[in-house]
Amino acid sequence: MTLSIERDGMKVTWKQVAAWRMRRQYMEPRAEHGARQIVSRLAGVQAQVWSSAEAAVALRQSTPDRDSVNRDIADGALMKTWAMRQTLHLLPPSEAGAYLSLMASAGSWLKPSWQRASGVSPDQIDALTDEVGAILEGGAVLTRDELVTRLVADQRFAGMEERLRSGWGSVLKPLAWRGVLCHGPNRGNKITFTSPASVFGSDWKRIPDADEAAPAVISAYLGAYGPATPDAFDRWLTLNSTSKPRLRRWFAEMDDVLTEVDVEGRTTVMLKEHADELADIPPCTGVRLLGGFDQYLLGPGTKDDALLPAEHRSAVSRAAGWISPIVVRDGVVAGVWEIDGEEAVVAPFPGSDPLPEGELENEAAHVARASGLSRLSVRVK
16 A cells, blocks of 8 residues: 655664564553553453453553453443454543444445345444434443343344344444444343443543544554554454555545654554654563453554564464464564463474573563462473
8 A cells, every 4th residue: 555654764673663562552661550541552452352351451560450441441431342353342432432433434234245144234224223322322221132122122123133132243333333332331241231422421422523533543553553554554443444545545644643664674654753762762672471362462463474473373363263362572472371270381482492481480470460360380381
């Protein structure tokens, strides 16, 4: 994708990029912030697996607070909703509208392939949007069963019951992107839905037009995962479903705040305000243990071989979309790990240099604090 972005001849290495991203993402140094600020800096945290979302925040805190996410959810400082890549994410309510707008602008439910798979038409999505908005208005909090029971009592939706009850939520996702619903507090082991406007009040902003929302989301993304290409941004956002002319225009219209960066031959862009910091940062060293589905990897994407060597991708990106906990060494994914009882079992990638034992032990101690465990010893496979 060709862009008209200021060229200033800036060239950096991937090790510098990794060091800058780690600093921006509160990995080096770690932060003394709560969940909301960390989630905001990371441009959202994936929450398909709740424990992974908790770990993503706690492992970035200098003193891990494993209740930070749950407390901010309960206090209304964070919301849980379907967002990037059609997966559940945590977002600050005041920022969520911009992300949801760009998801809606991709119009997945308007595509014939989606309609064939779901059996639901765009007109039905419009009708569902209106009806669910009316049901949840005023702050109602309903389980999926309660919501679907209300909907299928209306003959317009009676034939959609099975699809509405699906745990994948495919038919409900467009409603989330339109700001009609988000996840509410769990009721036992059942999820609930509620209205963002009713729950978050003045902290919830309207869903802006996509062209208005794009600069905020692109800036947030580049502020955590830059320098990057427009295609990398769209892969993170919609799995490359955004209209390419629209994507090019969004970036081109930000020409005054973006600058081009050559990263070992890859042409990327970043925010001008961060260029000096990147140029001056020394390459990173050291080891970090990060949880499954961590944003450090999901931001650039598992197919970015500068971060995750292609030959080791299958060890991280597993069947059914599972993303393993990762070992990061000198800014690059160098292995995977898991907790087994009171052990952190580390599996470095074949052929890699031995991991420093002392650093692994320090990381395991930090993981233990973040996980509420008394201790974790390290075993290297």
